[in-house]
Amino acid sequence: MTATPPGPVTEAFEAQRDRLRTVAYRILGSHADAEDVVQEAWMRLARQDRATIDNLAGWLTTVVGRISFDLLRSRTARPEAAYGQQRADLVETPTDDPAPDEQAVLADSVGLALLVVLDSLTPSERLAFVLHDMFAVPFGDIGQVLGKSADAAKMIASRARRKVRTADRSEGLGRDHRQVVEAFRAAALGGDFDALLRVLDPNVKLTVDTPAGVVVTLGATKVAARARMFSGEAAHHRPVLINGVPGRMAWRPDGTPLAAIAFTVARGRITDIHIVIDPAKLVSLQRRDPA
Template sequence: MSDTSPTDPMAEAFEAQRDRLRAVAHRMLGSHADAEDVVQEAWLRLSRQDAATIHNLAGWLTTVVGRISLDVLRSRQARPEASYDDRMSELVVTLDDSPVPEDDAVLADSVGLALLVVLESLGPSERLAFVLHDLFAVPFDEIGRILGKSTAAAKMLASRARRKVRAIERPTGVGREQRDVVQAFLAAARRGDFEELLRVLDPEVKLTVDTPSGVVVTLGATKVAAGARLSAGAAAQGRAVLVNGLPGIMSWREDGTPLSVLAFTVVGGRITDITVVIDPARLALMDLPDPA
């Protein structure tokens, strides 16, 4: 909801930029709620500014949104558990009915959602440089000013981010290989095949479970494999879904209420991240498909 007045020329100019600014903040932060907060804060700062001192409104607003988003990202780094909780309800879950999505629109949407997951692997400065330059064509000198760094340093950050994104993004389009790896993991979990679990898990795999009593994180293939059998029963009764564009499994109780959502990130033929939501309160906040 906008607090701006449509009769105010400054407000009209801001409203013309609002969608673009929201898109910038959302790519930076991966959260619609946080993006709205950032855009509203940008409006408040603009409303306190002398319009005569702003020669390029679009550039000024992009800089402000970039700086506020950077502050939010750095704050999250200091409190990672808070950012996880804030974004958990924004997982997008859809039934994965086709083995390989052929439709260009479906695939583009899937990759777009997966990109947000990939961006989480970047540091705040890398993420800002990559998002602003590669996704929104902001010049490096402006990015450098936002970061308090030179133009050359901004280019280097974007280049480093680009390499990371390419290394991870390529496998994130959900295809047959990813599904095969996830199915191999689930089958091994049901059989209790420890060796096979270790084969499909990255040595540094991260398991994040959202439970009613809080978020529990487990690191390393040995520990994750040891606990994998605990969720195997529920997963066996589940249906294949896409979770933010990543392969996943969702299961329901007998009365049709959601029981769990699992999402898998597969890189280079191995599972690098598993996210599990079993907290009924969190599941209730999510827009989930009904059982067939």
């Protein structure tokens, strides 16, 4: 990351950096993208006449929101560009009740789980929901980012809020999700093709991160065929939460991660399976339970 030169403007910006990084991450769901957005915000601030900024925190939040919004729209226009970005920042949490010192990790995992729900929103909805409901940005400022009135921004945020609440009630990340994942595992282990089709959404997407790149398979029939190929390895995984959603992990004898599998479930069927076997993306995961 480019070093920020010293000075009063730098000090003012650095005081805001962590908050801006959090804003960008909640909008984009990627730590790497969030870092890029914050750095771009700094460069824009460096070119800006400080005398024209009445509220630095508000100005920076608006700039970060605008840059993030443009990036979200770019992803929507070119969805294939997002394949390698999805859940690139892995956080693994055991499914057992956490010990007191693990509460903070689980809380972060729950926050990451919300990103799965946010993925179902349009870029405008996601931006309005995150900025207003999570960071209390006024609708007037959100409207400036969206190119709409404050009332229109308020309506967009309200629509996003309803979607999030509906998803939380009907597609919450709880026991039903785990049961669907376990049904998938049992079908894969038993080589039961028909059972796999029953638990997979017709438009399910399988994304596999390998050292050679990302491989994407679309459709229940093709994904079911691939799942049967992985049935042997499935026996050695144990249940965890991957970024707050049900998944499974496998480790080598020395405790280094071998594979991570995350499942997204909607309306009782698996809509997305993300398998990571690329060591570079697994490096942040540590074995918590040697059993």
